[in-house]
Amino acid sequence: MEKQQLVNEIKNKIIEQLNLVDVDPASVSATDPLFGEGMGLDSIDGLEIVVILERDYNITITEIESLTPHFESLNTLAEFVAAQTAVAA
């Protein structure tokens, strides 16, 4: 899967999982911060993203703290998903 395609897929999953009704997917760029500014997610939302990773990408998360650098933006998250799924394949 192309990186941009994966970014969009993850973005749509996050918006759906977190019920971000007022968020226009087109207004969220791949480099926007996921937390604080940007998409404005919080710590509970971070756990919801872990659910997405485990449920939809079959990625097993053992140490949540290790995810911090991957949770910076959709770009970093997509890179993490791509790397993890490539390893699994």
Add this chain to the structure above:
Amino acid sequence: MASYCIIQPSTIRHNGQLLFEARVGEEQSFFLEAYRYFDINYPKFHKMDRFCQLGFLSALPIVPEKRLAAPSKTGVLLASKSGSIHTDQHYYEKVFAADNIFYSPAQFTYTLPSAILGELCIKHNIQGENYFLLHGMQNLDLLKDYAKQLFHSQQLDACLIGWMDYYTTDHFQSCYLWVEREDLINLDTIIININKICFDYGKATVS
């Protein structure tokens, strides 16, 4: 100045005046339509469970954006008979569904009915006494007495008092009251009137 808000299926009333009414056939989307009526940008609203959304909307018309009372002298006292039972049931069904091993952390958060206290304190910058009581009495008497004690002991200068229940999309009710120190002298009368308005009607709709 004291101000109250009553929400029942399809209507929001502020100080007795109809503020918002869902259109016929749109009762299912009452909470979303009511949120849009208030024209605020608060994305976290959509993540809340219905119980929290009910409390959030109940406070919106009555908590002043600018107030004299300091955040640390502003409190919130709430009571409910059912608490988060609606969310509890949904969560329980998901946890025990054979085909679902992934539980929503966000949904779990809202199985704590007192989560509404946090939502209100964040939204309205309330830093004083917080209190959430589960009990069966459908009136504001107990909370009124507690609020009076907090006013008299100088712990609060303003307080949000509320009672709420949420069972289903057509079976819920809330009654929220905003009081400030100057209202203290009339608080008994205010509560008697609100109990009559809210809970006499409530007996026909909420059991």
